[in-house]
Amino acid sequence: MTGTAPGTDTPLRVGLVGYGLAGSVFHAPLISATEGLVLDTVVTSNPERQKQARTEFPDVRTAATADELWPRADELDLIVVASPNKTHVPIATAALEAGLPVVVDKPIAGTAADARELAGLAEAHGLLLSVFQNRRWDNDFLTLRKLLAEGELGDVWRFESRFERWRPQLKGGWRESGDPAEVGGLLYDLGSHVVDQALVLFGPAASVYAESDVRRPGAETDDDTFIAITHTSGVRSHLYASATTAQLGPRFRVLGSSAGYVKYGLDPQEAALREGLRPGPGWGQEPEPLWGRIGAGESPLTGGGDPVPTLPGDYPAYYAAIAKALREGGPVPVTAHEAAAALDVLEAARRSARDGVVVTL
Numbered sequence: 001m002t003g004t005a006p007g008t009d010t011p012l013r014v015g016l017v018g019y020g021l022a023g024s025v026f027h028a029p030l031i032s033a034t035e036g037l038v039l040d041t042v043v044t045s046n047p048e049r050q051k052q053a054r055t056e057f058p059d060v061r062t063a064a065t066a067d068e069l070w071p072r073a074d075e076l077d078l079i080v081v082a083s084p085n086k087t088h089v090p091i092a093t094a095a096l097e098a099g100l101p102v103v104v105d106k107p108i109a110g111t112a113a114d115a116r117e118l119a120g121l122a123e124a125h126g127l128l129l130s131v132f133q134n135r136r137w138d139n140d141f142l143t144l145r146k147l148l149a150e151g152e153l154g155d156v157w158r159f160e161s162r163f164e165r166w167r168p169q170l171k172g173g174w175r176e177s178g179d180p181a182e183v184g185g186l187l188y189d190l191g192s193h194v195v196d197q198a199l200v201l202f203g204p205a206a207s208v209y210a211e212s213d214v215r216r217p218g219a220e221t222d223d224d225t226f227i228a229i230t231h232t233s234g235v236r237s238h239l240y241a242s243a244t245t246a247q248l249g250p251r252f253r254v255l256g257s258s259a260g261y262v263k264y265g266l267d268p269q270e271a272a273l274r275e276g277l278r279p280g281p282g283w284g285q286e287p288e289p290l291w292g293r294i295g296a297g298e299s300p301l302t303g304g305g306d307p308v309p310t311l312p313g314d315y316p317a318y319y320a321a322i323a324k325a326l327r328e329g330g331p332v333p334v335t336a337h338e339a340a341a342a343l344d345v346l347e348a349a350r351r352s353a354r355d356g357v358v359v360t361l
Helices: 021-032 047-056 070-075 085-097 112-125 139-149 190-202 269-274 316-328 336-355
Strands: 012-017 037-043 061-063 078-081 102-105 129-132 156-164 205-213 224-231 236-242 252-256 260-263 292-295 306-308
Touching: 012 021, 012 316, 021 037, 021 047, 021 078, 021 102, 021 129, 021 269, 021 316, 037 047, 037 316, 047 061, 078 085, 085 102, 085 112, 112 129, 112 336, 129 316, 129 336, 139 190, 139 252, 139 260, 139 292, 156 190, 190 224, 190 236, 190 336, 205 336, 224 336
Parallel strands: 012 037, 012 078, 037 061, 078 102, 102 129, 156 236
Antiparallel strands: 156 252, 205 224, 224 236, 252 260, 260 292, 292 306
């Protein structure tokens, strides 16, 4: 589903709501790097962030609240919601009711029910609604999808995915708030990524078991979480999201009937964006020493297995697909219904961790 896009020679005008980490590091640079998109307006009530946006994008307009956008709906072609999690649903709802297509940063909502209601609203209005799950375009994920498509591992038995960090000191802010309304904590932050990837790779979840802890002094919400998914396909996914990991494990360890694939290290695109680099030649590539390894009966830590060239990461592909969907119709890169399925798993994980039970979906 799409909105009404202007002619192919006219850039699609984007209103970006939120200019914190998500808005300034990810969305604004990727939007501005996408052919056919132009960053028209940045919404933030913070004067320093308004100044930052105008410095980084001299032609951009700024607004203090999202409500300032709706009277100008006919001047815009897309709204991107990159504000705090608790605002995702109300702002996306207002945008859709104003007749504007919407991209929402993950998680789209605090519950699967809210995500499906938002999807229904978009469908009723015939408007595009997509969720920014950028980790589908990580270099390691793209490489693993290729290996699976080529049958290099045989039948996959277990998928281990770790999104681990060592951050023993709290940073503060809504992401670490214990208020349920904030939809904070790692389960809904990094957990949104690892669960989405597992569902894309191995299909729907049949059951979920989770352990979730609050480790750091003064922390109010989970900062060390483990999720085990049994997929309807029979694959078992073991997923880790942690800010308290003193020794980092492999990003992926995938075990199959023929071989295993082990990959260490995070995709380089986030670090590059944080440093102010922008997509261009060589974007998303990593050096050979960081390549994963594939083999059977050997340890990659001692040089066992064969190196697997890592495909370049490609975050720009997300907004290129959004622009194409708006121009030509057809599928969006990540649907709200896919995001709702991931939220089903996250809600089950929260219940499992709380009650110490396996939750059947």
